[in-house]
Amino acid sequence: VYINSTVLTDGSTATIDGAVSSQSGLYKFKLKVGDQSFDSFITKDAKFLFPQVIEITQSTSTAGSTANNTQATPKTCEDIAKTATPQMEAFIVSYCPYGLQMQRVLAEVVNSAPALQSNIKISYMGSISNGKIQAMHGEQEAVENLKQICIREEQPTKFYPYLNCFMKEGKSDECSTAAGIDNTKLKACTTDPKKGLKYAQVDFAASKKYGVSGSPTLVLNGEKVSEYDF
Secondary structure, eight states: OHIIIIIOOSSOOEEEEEEEEEETTEEEEEEEETTEEEEEEEETTSOOEESOOOOTTSOOSSOOOSSOOOOSSOOOGGGSOOOSSOOEEEEEOTTOHHHHHHHHHHHHHHHHOGGGGGGEEEEEOOEEETTEEEOTTOHHHHHHHHHHHHHHHHOHHHHHHHHHHHHHHOOHHHHHHHHTOOHHHHHHHHHOIIIIIHHHHHHHHHHHHTTOOSSSEEEETTEEEOGGGO
16 A cells, blocks of 8 residues: 555556565565566564565675665755756666656656756666676566667667656567667667677666665766755
8 A cells, every 4th residue: 555655656556466475574575566576575563665675695796775775964955066067867777666766757857858858867777797687686677677778878769758658567568669669779789799788887887886786876966865865
């Protein structure tokens, strides 16, 4: 009820998919939003929800909390360095419900004020191993991350039309058609390591530079900030 009324404000609905189990003092369950399912956890008193947790015995190179990291000292607008051409970069992964929520906000900004598109960049978290992209939520997300990166870089006028469709139900193929994506050009990008992987590596290097570990994470004028501070 909380997620449907507070987080998902676009008309989509979250449900519990399958059985609920107990693990390490938490309840574990699959949260389904549209056609997508996410392993999630909640405390047994139902006070705290964790869309994802990090196992401390595993490498954190591609893992992260899907809730954004809060900062010890909140920043205000006055704390952020001003530039003539302000730039906000939002780091997300394509199947994170909180990352999708950030994409919805930024897409609405661009839809309402198209001139701001040049000041906003949606970037992606991840890594590359053995010539393949790795993502927080597995192979399907890695493929979608690369697809969105290629659209952003090579078909930029189709990027937000594609996101506006994909954010509703996650129907990637149908949204490619709806947005008028050139699939031949897209396939060439996603299968050519000199294109797609090169574009992705720029995103991943930036996320490493800023110490990004959660989706979404915002970087404003070169400083990592929390949306909760504003």
